[in-house]
Amino acid sequence: LAKTTQPISMDSYEGQEVNITCSHNNIATNDYITWYQQFPSQGPRFIIQGYKTKVTNEVASLFIPADRKSSTLSLPRVSLSDTAVYYCLVGEGGGGNKLTFGTGTQLKVEL
Amino acid sequence: GAVVSQHPSRVICKSGTSVKIECRSLDFQATTMFWYRQFPKQSLMLMATSNEGSKATYEQGVEKDKFLINHASLTLSTLTVTSAHPEDSSFYICSARSGQYQETQYFGPGTRLLVL
Numbered sequence: 001l002a003k004t005t006q007p008i009s010m011d012s013y014e015g016q017e018v019n020i021t022c023s024h025n026n027i028a029t030n031d032y033i034t035w036y037q038q039f040p041s042q043g044p045r046f047i048i049q050g051y052k053t054k055v056t057n058e059v060a061s062l063f064i065p066a067d068r069k070s071s072t073l074s075l076p077r078v079s080l081s082d083t084a085v086y087y088c089l090v091g092e093g094g095g096g097n098k099l100t101f102g103t104g105t106q107l108k109v110e111l
Numbered sequence: 112g113a114v115v116s117q118h119p120s121r122v123i124c125k126s127g128t129s130v131k132i133e134c135r136s137l138d139f140q141a142t143t144m145f146w147y148r149q150f151p152k153q154s155l156m157l158m159a160t161s162n163e164g165s166k167a168t169y170e171q172g173v174e175k176d177k178f179l180i181n182h183a184s185l186t187l188s189t190l191t192v193t194s195a196h197p198e199d200s201s202f203y204i205c206s207a208r209s210g211q212y213q214e215t216q217y218f219g220p221g222t223r224l225l226v227l
Contacts, residue, residue, distance in 0.1 A: 034215065043115075043204045043218035044155070087154070097208075098145060099216060101155040 004088045009106040018075040020105050022088030025069050033064060033071045036087045038104070044087060048073070075107075083109045113139045113209040117219035124195055125227055132190045132222045134205030140185035141207035145216065146178075149202040161188040195226040 005023040012018045024033070032051050036044035048055055050062045050071070061074040075082060085104040091097055114137040124130050134144055142163045147155040159180055160168040167180035179191040188207075192199055204221040 036218070041202065041221065041223065043117075043206075043221045046215060046217060049215055098157055098160055100157070101147075103154055 003100070004090055004102045006086075006088055006102060006105045008103060009108065011108050011110065012078055013110055014079050015077050018078050018082075018107060018109075020073045020075075020086055020088075020107070021070060022073070023070050024088070024090045027068050027090050031090045033062065033068075034089050034091065034099075035060070035062065035071075035073045036089065038085045038087065047086075078107075078109045080109050080111070083107060113137075113207070113215075113217040115205065115207050115217050115219040117203075117205055117222050119222060120220065121223040121225070123225045123227065126196055127194055129191055129193045130195055130224060132192075132203055132205075132224075134188045134190070134207070134219055136186045136207040136209070136217075139207070139209045141188075141209065142185060143208045144182060144188040145206045145208075146180060146188075146190050147204045147206070149204060149221075155204060158190075192224065195224070197226045200224055200226045 032049055034049040035047045037047050038044045048057055048060045048062045050064055052064050055062045063072040085106050087101055087104040089099045091099045116135045116137055118133045122130055144161040146158045148158050149155045157170050158173045161180045161182040163182045163185050169175045177193055182188040202221050202223055204218055206216040206218040208216050
């Protein structure tokens with residue numbers, strides 16, 4: 001299983017764009033990259049998933065360079081409610097097989 | 112996205128009793144479900160992989176006789192914590208793999224277990 005490395009914490013202000021980068025140097029050919037958001041005492045919530053290049057949905061964008069050894073989750077115009085822990089995970093078959101959670105990034109958004 | 116539910120959301124029990132937690136995939140069939148445990152301020156730790164119609168696969172260090180997993184149907188997996196002790200108090204989270212959505216894992220809301 002590919003190991004991921006993320007910053008432990010990040011601070012931002014409302015209305016700012018937040019970019020969280022994740023390193024996964026030993027990502028395998030079949031691995032997808034998936035990001036989850038977790039609030040205290042709740043299960044992780046799926047945010048976005050990608051294999052290469054750029055993926056965008058209604059809440060975030062995911063940028064993956066050609067070598068796929070890293071990825072960046074971009075949250076546009078964050079609000080206080082985006083304060084949470086964000087996990088980057090790499091897994092075969094789009095995360096369908098078992099996933100190994102790293103420490104995640106604690107994002108704190110202030111006024 | 113796919114919806115996964117857990118029941119109960121929280122449970123308090125006495126030491127030595129057994130507790131069953133249910134995990135259901137509400138709008139899709141899940142041949143594989145996963146059980147995680149999360150202690151305060153820590154990340155999720157995978158306990159076991161539950162496969163419909165077969166025995167669960169446990170991660171190293173997880174006692175299979177203590178954490179009984181049953182995946183009797185394509186929409187239901189149960190985790191039974193047998194002879195619970197205070198150190199088993201934790202947040203238990205299940206996830207289900209959905210083949211309809213690019214094989215993504217979707218997580219339940221979690222179950223808070225407190226053993227007195």
